Amino acid sequence: MLLWGRWKVVAGLAGLALSLELLLRYMRRRKPIREVLFFPAPVTCIEPVLYPMKQCSCPLPHTDSAFSRLLLLLLRAQRSLELCVFTFSCPSLARAVLLLHSRGVRVRVITDNDYMAASGSQIGPLRSAGVAVRHDQSSGYMHHKFAVVDGTVVLTGSLNWTVQATQTNRENILITDDRVIVKAYQQEFERLWQEYDPASYDFFPEKENK
Amino acid sequence: MLLWGRWKVVAGLAGLALSLELLLRYMRRRKPIREVLFFPAPVTCIEPVLYPMKQCSCPLPHTDSAFSRLLLLLLRAQRSLELCVFTFSCPSLARAVLLLHSRGVRVRVITDNDYMAASGSQIGPLRSAGVAVRHDQSSGYMHHKFAVVDGTVVLTGSLNWTVQATQTNRENILITDDRVIVKAYQQEFERLWQEYDPASYDFFPEKENK
Numbered sequence: 153m154l155l156w157g158r159w160k161v162v163a164g165l166a167g168l169a170l171s172l173e174l175l176l177r178y179m180r181r182r183k184p185i186r187e188v189l190f191f192p193a194p195v196t197c198i199e200p201v202l203y204p205m206k207q208c209s210c211p212l213p214h215t216d217s218a219f220s221r222l223l224l225l226l227l228r229a230q231r232s233l234e235l236c237v238f239t240f241s242c243p244s245l246a247r248a249v250l251l252l253h254s255r256g257v258r259v260r261v262i263t264d265n266d267y268m269a270a271s272g273s274q275i276g277p278l279r280s281a282g283v284a285v286r287h288d289q290s291s292g293y294m295h296h297k298f299a300v301v302d303g304t305v306v307l308t309g310s311l312n313w314t315v316q317a318t319q320t321n322r323e324n325i326l327i328t329d330d331r332v333i334v335k336a337y338q339q340e341f342e343r344l345w346q347e348y349d350p351a352s353y354d355f356f357p358e359k360e361n362k
Numbered sequence: 363m364l365l366w367g368r369w370k371v372v373a374g375l376a377g378l379a380l381s382l383e384l385l386l387r388y389m390r391r392r393k394p395i396r397e398v399l400f401f402p403a404p405v406t407c408i409e410p411v412l413y414p415m416k417q418c419s420c421p422l423p424h425t426d427s428a429f430s431r432l433l434l435l436l437l438r439a440q441r442s443l444e445l446c447v448f449t450f451s452c453p454s455l456a457r458a459v460l461l462l463h464s465r466g467v468r469v470r471v472i473t474d475n476d477y478m479a480a481s482g483s484q485i486g487p488l489r490s491a492g493v494a495v496r497h498d499q500s501s502g503y504m505h506h507k508f509a510v511v512d513g514t515v516v517l518t519g520s521l522n523w524t525v526q527a528t529q530t531n532r533e534n535i536l537i538t539d540d541r542v543i544v545k546a547y548q549q550e551f552e553r554l555w556q557e558y559d560p561a562s563y564d565f566f567p568e569k570e571n572k
Contacts, residue, residue: 157371164374171381174388188546192502238520292402292530295520308536309518310448310505320502322554326518326536326543333536336398344532 184329185305191323193219198244201227202251218325219318223248225307225327226299229257234300234341236262238293239270240313246274253283261285262344264294274313286348294344298337305329306337394539395515401533403429408454411437412461428535429528433458435517435537436509439467444510444551446472448503449480450523456484463493471495472554474504484523496558504554508547515539516547 194217199208201223208214226233226248233252240246240263253259261278265287268275279285288294298308309325311317328334404427409418411433418424436443436458443462450456450473463469471488475497478485489495498504508518519535521527538544 157367161367161370161374164371164376164378167379167381168374168377171377171384174381174384178384186540186542188543188550190546190550288532290530292526292532295527295531295533297520298534308520308534310507310520316502317505320500321505322498322502323505324508324518324547324550326538328536328538328540328543330396330538330540332396333398333538336400337534340398340400340534 185327186330187327189218189221189309189325189327191218191311191317191325192319192321193217195319196220198223202247219244222307222318222325225305226301227252228305229301231302232258232260232300233302234260234262234338234345236294236296236298236341236344237313238264238295238297239267240274240278241270241272242313242315242318243274245313245318246277249274249278249283250281253278253281259283260341260345262294262296262341262348263287265289266293286345286350288344288348289353296340298341300334300338300341303338304334306334308337395537396540397537399428399431399519399535399537401428401521401527401535402529402531403427405529406430408433412457429454432517432528432535435515436511437462438515439511441512442468442470442510443512444470444472444548444555446504446506446508446551446554447523448474448505448507449477450484450488451480451482452523452525452528453484455523455528456487459484459488459493460491463488463491469493470551470555472504472506472551472558473497475499476503496555496560498554498558499563506550508551510544510548510551513548514544516544518547 195212196217197208197210197212197214198220199206200214201220229252233249249259261283263275263285267273268287275285297310297312298306300306305327307325307327309323311323311325317323405422406427407418407420407422407424408430409416410424411430439462443459459469471493473485473495477483478497485495507520507522508516510516515537517535517537519533521533521535527533
């Protein structure tokens with residue numbers, strides 16, 4: 153009887169320890185990032201977002217918006233930014249990308265060959281600044297609009313990186329750090345990055361005959 | 363001493379019960395839906411997806427694809443389908459939507475006024491079949507491409523509902539049942555549904571002067 157009592161105590165204490173461990177794990181669990189931004193966003197001053205220490209007295213509203221939030225999320229990048237976007241002509245988004253590039257963040261951009269040289273495209277200025285850019289060479293569109301920040305957060309949705317998309321259209325961007333989802337987008341980016349390696353371009357197939 | 367021993371037993375048993383409860387909850391927790399589909403998808407036969415009991419001996423491959431998966435996820439709808447899509451000209455996706463409508467699923471479609479009457483648009487046939495459709499009347503695009511299935515699953519991404527998008531372009535669709543995300547898209551849909559109520563159209567502003 154005394155032995156049975158001791159076993160109950162041992163089992164009870166083990167149970168208590170296990171329940172405490174589970175409770176602590178539950179309380180310590182990482183809060184997931186899951187957010188949706190909807191556009192159009194009102195036009196606001198983005199200088200404080202790009203340069204938090206800078207004062208700005210321009211006449212634009214100095215308030216938060218879906219667009220300033222998008223910039224903030226991108227500017228969190230410390231190590232890498234993979235950007236896979238159909239059309240990129242928004243100067244403010246180009247400024248954010250160039251800022252990251254100047255900070256030493258590894259920026260890689262994949263875009264669509266049909267629109268990269270369109271009027272207002274920011275792909276030229278990005279390349280001039282030394283940002284690595286690759287593009288498709290197919291008749292179909294490279295129509296993705298996603299970004300991977302530091303390999304840990306994905307931003308994806310309907311929004312092309314244009315002024316019309318951010319200021320006029322009805323658009324959405326979903327932001328998540330779900331590992332399964334981030335991994336899927338990261339892998340798609342790497343797959344396309346390899347596929348669009350300039351070494352395998354066949355714009356000049358006649359060269360192959362030489 | 364005996365009393366202390368009893369308290370230990372009571373505390374231990376309580377701990378065991380709590381740990382068992384936590385373990386059971388952990389084991390019973392719902393597996394989240396989180397999936398990403400990448401396009402272009404190979405052209406495959408979709409008849410078995412639309413009509414699982416039907417045999418098909420057409421020459422197309424009878425294999426799974428990102429497109430058949432998309433159809434399957436949509437066809438799971440039992441109660442409602444909210445669809446918010448810029449361009450809708452893919453006949454196979456229209457067949458899936460009409461199938462849901464014929465089964466009594468409440469289908470509501472929001473689309474863009476600039477493209478809804480374009481050649482090949484499926485918006486006309488959907489309306490003719492009795493599907494409720496609303497559209498923007500602004501100069502900006504209603505550029506969303508998302509769907510909410512039964513108020514519990516969101517499908518969102520870059521893919522317009524066109525044959526080119528599914529068969530030729532590089533596209534993605536993220537699928538999730540995360541409640542925070544689903545709620546955000548559902549609310550955006552309801553907001554636009556109200557905003558695009560035909561009662562508030564102002565195509566004919568001269569009427570207001572009468």
